Amino acid sequence: MARTVAVIGAGIAGPAAVLSLAQAGLDVVWIAPPPEAGHDPVGETLAPAANPIIERLGLAEAMASAGHRPSHTTLSAWGSDQLVDRNAILHLEGPGLVLDRARFEADLRHHAETAAGRMIAARLSEAQAAQGVWHLTLEGGQTVTAEAVVDASGRSAAIARHHAERHRADQLMAAHAFLPHRDDTVEPTRAVLIEAVETGWWYAALRPDGSLSVAYFTDPDLLGESPTRGLDAWTRLIGETRHIGRWIEDAGFAVEAAPQLSSAGTTWLVPPAGRVGDAPWMGVGDCAAAFDPLSSHGLTTALWAGARSGGVLSAALQGDDTALEAYARSVLDGVAGFLAQRRSMYALERRFADAPFWQRRHGAG
Ligand SMILES: Cc1cc2nc3c(=O)[nH]c(=O)nc-3n(C[C@H](O)[C@H](O)[C@H](O)COP(=O)(O)OP(=O)(O)OC[C@H]3O[C@@H](n4cnc5c(N)ncnc54)[C@H](O)[C@@H]3O)c2cc1C
Known part of the structure; x- marks a missing residue:
């Protein structure tokens, strides 16, 4: 009889894990809270x-027809006041995609739902392991047992945080908003824009639905008046930029709502996978390692880690931990590689070398 694995989380890494585990012939119970309204x-x-990961998970066809668009150009004011095409630095492997992210998540969910033996639309509240079995309690009181778990619950690391130590490189946070396009007479540029400022950096990208995704990344102690308090503070912040503000105004995007705040720092768990009471667990996606979004690593790593889970846990459930240990090493090697890349990217910006945000990332603060 197929062994049962529980997957916790419905973002990116969770459905990727469900697909991979099902491909490996394992029975999957997917604990997947429904998206909020x-x-x-x-x-x-x-x-x-x-x-290649999307291909391996059998999602290539769905991706091709989903309205995502290629991202050919990244213009950045990074290390200089001028906007420069920095594709070679920020996207070492050539162009990527600008996703319709909601559609991407819905497609992942649909495919994973079909592959999972059982899907439970609820949140996990507690997990314990003993004698090779995980006992999971869901909000509402329902219980589930499984022989292994994949924790894909994002930065909250609902299970893994109790069995690993969290490390943190920084406290980066994001204020982000989607701005509707209100001026039909202007065709907005499709380039992604990145702009460094004294207290952090900005990102703007035209989404496939025509709105502009705008995010400001900074440290919490540098935020000053929170832009979530109202439009004035957010508009003022945008107005302090050299390029982003002009880009928004000239192309006819409307700043109509205060942004939302979220964590965006680089954090990772040691170990990112292991055993508890003899029962295997794997942290995948942001749960295992979450990255500063500057290098657009998060989604790919979440898909990569989820896609590894079938092979890793099939072996672990037969008593062979070689793949589990190799996975844990790959995650930590990936973090070390990312930290080196992050240092060299931030080192390119010297205009604000005396400012705390940059000193912290240049290793001096
Ligand atoms: C502002 C910002 C911009 C970003 N931009 C990019 C970008 O352009 N490109 C890129 O590659 N990455 C980007 N990232 C990072 C990327 O979004 C994440 O790396 C990615 O979403 C991680 O996916 P995940 O599945 O691990 O976690 P998540 O997407 O966070 O999903 C976690 C899931 O777990 C569920 N969950 C949580 N707790 C429980 C529980 N107790 N029980 C059950 N389920 C639970 C949640 O409901 C959710 O479904 C950005 C991040 C931020 C903050």
Whole structure:
């Protein structure tokens, strides 16, 4: 009889894990809370490294017809006041995609729902392992047992945080909003725009639905008056930029709502996978390692880690931990590689070398 694995989480890594586990012939129970009303997730740049993983998970066809668009140009004011085409630095492997992220998540959910043996639309509240079995309690009191778990619950790491130590490189946070396009007479540029400022950096990308995704990344102690308090503070912040503000105004995007705040720092768990009471667990996606979005690593890593889970847990459930250990090493090697890349990217900006945000990332603060 197929062994049962529970997957916790319905973002990106969760459905990827469900598909991979089902492909490996395992029985999957998917604990997948339904999206909240009006769910419109941020983060739309998909790196080209994701393409082979999408293919392996059987999602290539769905991706091709979903209205995502190629992202050919990234203009950045980074290290200089001038906007420069920095594709070679920010996208080492060539162009990626600007996703319709909500559609992407819905497609992933649909495919994973079909592959899972059982899907439970609820949140996990507690997990314990003993004698090779995980006992999961869901909100509402329902219980589930499984021989292994995949924790894909994002930064909250609902299970993994109790069995690993969290490390953190920074406290980066994001204020983000989607701006509707109100001026039909202007065709907005399709380039992604990145702009460094004294207190952090900005990102703007035209979404496939025609709205502009705008995010400001900074440290919480540098935010000053929170832009979530109202439009004035958010409009003022946008107005302090050299390029982003002009881009928004000239192209006819409307700043109509205060932004939402979210964590965007680089954090990781040690170990990112292991055993508890002899029962295997794997952290995948942001749960295992969450990255500063500057390099657009998050979605690809979430897909990569989910796609590894079938092979890793099939072996672990037969008593062979080689793949589990290799997975944990790959995650930590990936984090080390990312930290080196992050240092060199931030090192390119020297105009604000005395400002705390940049000093922290240049290793001096
Ligand atoms: C502002 C911003 C911009 C970004 N831009 C990009 C970008 O352009 N490109 C890129 O590659 N990455 C980007 N990222 C990062 C990217 O969004 C994440 O890396 C990615 O969403 C991680 O996917 P995940 O599945 O691991 O986690 P999530 O997408 O966070 O999903 C976690 C899931 O777990 C569920 N969950 C949580 N707790 C429980 C529980 N107790 N029980 C059951 N389920 C639970 C949640 O409901 C959710 O479904 C950005 C991040 C931010 C903050």
